[in-house]
Amino acid sequence: MTIYIDPPVWPAHGTVFSHVISDESLEELHAFARGAGIRARAFDRDHYDVPAQRVQDLVRQGAVPVSGHDVARILAASGLRVKARDRPEKLRGSLLRRWRAMAGPGRNDAAGDAWEAVGQDLVQRWSEPHRHYHALPHLLSVLRVSHALAQAGELRGAPYRPVALAAWFHDAVYAGNAGQDEQQSAHLAQQQLDGLLPDDEVEEVARLVRGTATHSPWEGDAAGAVLTDADLEVLARPAHEYLRYAAQVRADYAHVGEQDFIRGRAAVLRTLMAAPRLFHTHTGELQWDAAARKNISAELKDLEVRGRH
Missing domain, CATH: 1.10.1300.10 (3'5'-cyclic nucleotide phosphodiesterase, catalytic domain)
Structure with missing residues (x-):
């Protein structure tokens, strides 16, 4: 099981955001978020939205950086994607x-x-x-x-x-x-x-x-x-x-x-x-x-x- 994060390119609230996902388990994703101090309200059905300033810290904590295309592909393959x-x-x-x-x-x-x-x-x-x-x-x-x-x-x-x-x-x-x-x-x-x-x-x-x-x-x-x-x-x-x-x-x-x-x-x-x-x-x-x-x-x-x- 792996946690992935894409580049911060999604604009909102005066900054840009990344998506944090799991390739297998929502439970794993939630556990990572809790350990990293990501707020529960940042969860959006199949991923967490995190602001640009958190990205490097999350990578240090184990999130694997991939492209936005790869995040979409991994999420779809995992069966966790909410259409x-x-x-x-x-x-x-x-x-x-x-x-x-x-x-x-x-x-x-x-x-x-x-x-x-x-x-x-x-x-x-x-x-x-x-x-x-x-x-x-x-x-x-x-x-x-x-x-x-x-x-x-x-x-x-x-x-x-x-x-x-x-x-x-x-x-x-x-x-x-x-x-x-x-x-x-x-x-x-x-x-x-x-x-x-x-x-x-x-x-x-x-x-x-x-x-x-x-x-x-x-x-x-x-x-x-x-x-x-x-x-x-x-x-x-x-x-x-x-x-x-x-x-x-x-x-x-x-x-x-x-x-x-x-x-x-x-x-x-x-x-x-x-x-x-x-x-x-x-x-x-x-x-x-x-x-x-x-x-x-x-x-x-x-x-x-x-x-x-």
Whole structure:
């Protein structure tokens, strides 16, 4: 793992700035920044912005100077790069349009205002600063993948809206407490959707949210299978994207010590690997299972190495 810095050529605040990046780990990047006295507010999703007067000092502390082109290339190869379209300021509007589309026609002003307020609250929750993986890009991904699975016929006649709503609520409460977060998110769905949707639909949304705690839908639960597969599809991404996901998960658990995290994360991954099925839709099993198991195996090996240090 290496920290890189490019030349200070980016103008702002009366000076010019450099980018400081890692080639592998946000955790490593944050640790370097803390040790070097770089302020947390200088972090911008996948890099730190540092003023010109800090560059030589940071090089002395171990940052490797490279060109701006090389920083972009290294960041892209690492899987840590956040594309412009995935930055929160771009995603909020897109997600709110999706939320409004679920309201359906014919709502009176009061109901429309209430629906809008719920959507705004959810976007704020998903934008909380302590979130790294469980943030707006993950929400959008689950919505997109679940919709694609629905379009492929995986819902087998079940309605899509409860699945989409469950995607919105499934990590709406996120404090890093497995099981509790899902229960509290389900309770939030019941509270916020009460009076806006039929009772049976609200209960279905809450049931689906609770199911994301185990990712083990019962046989014949097409809606549960679609939601859990959409939630786990990230496991089957190309290697560089999986590395980014793993780094973001570690950042989500920054409050947990390294060895405790390694033990906990490895236990989660081994449980997934031991499951008879990682994915519960035909599409997921056919398209994602092999790649996901390969990625998980690679991460387990990495955790084993890190656990020895």
